[in-house]
Amino acid sequence: MFHVAILKAASAKCRREHNERDAAGQHFRAPGAAKGGGGRHWLWIFWPHPLIDLAISTTKEAEMAVVSKADAQWNGSLKEGGGEVAFGTFRGSYSFASRFETGAGTNPEQLIAAAHAGCYSMQLSGVLTAGGNPPTSIDTTAEVTIEAGVGITGIKLVTEAAVPGISAEAFAEAANKAKEICPVSKALAAVENITLEATLKS
Known part of the structure; x- marks a missing residue:
């Protein structure tokens, strides 16, 4: 599927040229478009033109x-x-x-805990790697608390990571950043109390 996006709005001059080209039959008709009625829509492309840029992109399955x-x-x-x-x-x-x-x-909360622990571990690995400190290992536990009639009241993340060459300060910064940007953390933003205990293995 092709998406044609007009990136610059046509000026009044361009619209006048549109009418002139229409009268002269100089438009390009998309392949397969029937001329005339039948309820069909025509795709007209005026190209090249200094006032219009056309971007044609293909939607790939891998990008979905x-x-x-x-x-x-x-x-x-x-x-x-x-x-x-x-x-x-x-x-x-x-x-x-x-x-x-x-x-x-x-139970559902146990599955949430598994999702949060897994997501956080991956996110922390990504943050550390992007900072030039790829981890050797990351072990994370998530504890989700629910109260009947109230709902989920808290989530506690406990993580321990082996990261060669990183300082304690840099690790703590990376650990907290991962907690904030982890997709599951964002999905659970309604939970007011999400805490983190992060330990750097020596």
């Missing part, structure tokens, strides 16, 4: 946004029922007890 998907199924009432979540090779059961009590199984 990535969509990730997970599925959840639930049976029964809130407290007595149960369900299952699945994505990729993961499949786990969840229930009211596994979410708000001490029952077996997973």
Whole structure:
């Protein structure tokens, strides 16, 4: 698919020339466009022209946004029922007890914790690498707290990284920057209390 963008607005002179060329039949018609009615739209391109720049770009599949998907199924009432979540090779059961009590199984907050820990570790690696200090390893744990009837009240990130040649100050700066720009952190911006404990391995 081609997108034609007019980058500079045509002047009154250009519009007059448009009418003159139209009368003279000097326009370029897009291939495959039928002449005349039939409800078709004509694509006219006046090019080259000193007052108009045309940018033609091809939308490539590789440049499109990535969509990730997970599925959840639930049976029964809130407290007595149960369900299952699945994505990729993961499949786990969840229930009211596994979410708000001490029952077996997973829960949405545990999945949020996994997403946040994974995203933060990648983001920290990116920040460190961009600063000329690629890490050897990063281990992150995310703890998500939820209160019944209230919602998610806090997230605690605890990370430990081995980064050769970096100072403690530079590491702390990188760790805090990663927390702020991590996509999952941004998605969880409604959570007021997100904390970070970052340790540089000696």
